[in-house]
Amino acid sequence: MDAFIGLGGMLFLMALGAPIFVALGATAMIMIAIEGRPLMDAAAHTVSGLNSPTFVAVPFFVLAATFMQKGGIARIIIDAAETWVGHFKGGLGLVAVIATTLFAAISGSSVVTAMAMGTFLIPAMVARNYDRPFALGLVGASGTMGILIPPSLSMILYGLIAEESVPRLFIAGVVPGLIQAILLAAWVMFYSRRKGYASGERATREEFIRKNIRAIPAISIPLFVFVGIYSGYTTVTESAGVAAVASMLVAVFVYREVSLKDVFAMTAEGMKAASAVSFIVMFALLFAHWITGSGVPTKLVEFAIGQDLKPWQFLLALNIMMLILGMFLDAIAVMLIVTPIILPVLAPLGIDPVHFGIVLIVNMEIAFLTPPIGLNLFVLSSISKAPMSEAMRGMIPFVLIMACFLILITYVPEITLWLPNRLMN
Secondary structure, eight states: OHHHHHHHHHHHHHHTTOOHHHHHHHHHHHHHHHTTOOHHHHHHHHHHHHOOGGGGHHHHHHHHHHHHHHTTHHHHHHHHHHHHHTTSTTHHHHHHHHHHHHHHHHHOOHHHHHHHHHHHHHHHHHHTTOOHHHHHHHHHHHHGGGGTSSSOHHHHHHHHHHTOOHHHHHHHTHHHHHHHHHHHHHHHHHHHHHHTOOOOOOOOHHHHHHHHHHHHHHHHHHHHHHHHHHHTSSOHHHHHHHHHHHHHHIIIIISOSSOHHHHHHHHHHHHHHHHHHHHHHHHHHHHHHHHHHHTHHHHHHHHHHHTTOOHHHHHHHHHHHHHHHHHHSOHHHHHHHHHHHHHHHHHHHTOOHHHHHHHHHHHHHHHTTSTTTOHHHHHHHHHHTOOHHHHHHHHHHHHHHHHHHHHHHHHOTHHHHHHHHHHHO
């Protein structure tokens, strides 16, 4: 009973507008004190969780995303993608999907990806007579790949809370990310033909070569990260450091969109964002310590076994619950609340925690698109000066596509597990 009171209090704090870390931390500390458990043990557990080499990767990836967002990388990737597909029917829509997929492999963040891409793509699509709601929906849905295509900050956070292999999570997101990109591209081609959107001009040979060569430094950054991690030459943390330094060098010395005098201010901005993530993780670990000791996960396991729930039934109920929570809570909050409660149930039902992690992240993607809290809605509405109602209308078909994608990922776990099982066993 105390656990349900604590969870209710936490949700109440969030409804009042309290930051995620305040709601998680206050709930955990108050409930641990009420239950008479030593706060010193809880503090030691939290510090032990933060004392992880993987956690050090978080500020480096945040810093890399900051330099990528402000270093002109988005425009350069868009220019390169346009030379490949810009001349097709609805070509600029396809450019949005391809460029966003590439940028997602650099940024690790849904909001950063949507903001960086939307700044350039939405005005360009509107100028070429694309419906603005369609442009908003496409960039918003494509931007969610920032947390699915590795390297992903959400995967790092899930790996910390769930004590799962971050490299395995990274590789598990590759095939689902490509499938999402293909689904979005297929819808763009269908919708563009139905609406009669014009195709662009085919790039000349010289233009094709020039723009693609210019994009090589940006695209090579995630390649260095993956090669370093999966060849065994670098850890996730070391690769994150390489990504941060490489992003700074590319932005300053290759594309020259950032001057040396701006580096300190941008580093400070990145560290400020990383500090916010650190506070959230710290109190999420404290919340996980409380919820584990409260007995809620044990009771949930007993309920699932007692009701003879099949894995598909459990995953269905879980997806419905997370979709509802995602409408009213921040996507990161949903992950941090759900993960410690659900993890103990997975093994008795035979559900792979890596598969569950990807299912959870796809749910988070949908949460970025659904009102009233969906962050991509607010970001794109703000940068395009479009009414929120217009952004919401544009998201409807893409939310339906993402729901179908969620069903596919949930009930065909081989899509998620095939590549990591092949490469990492």
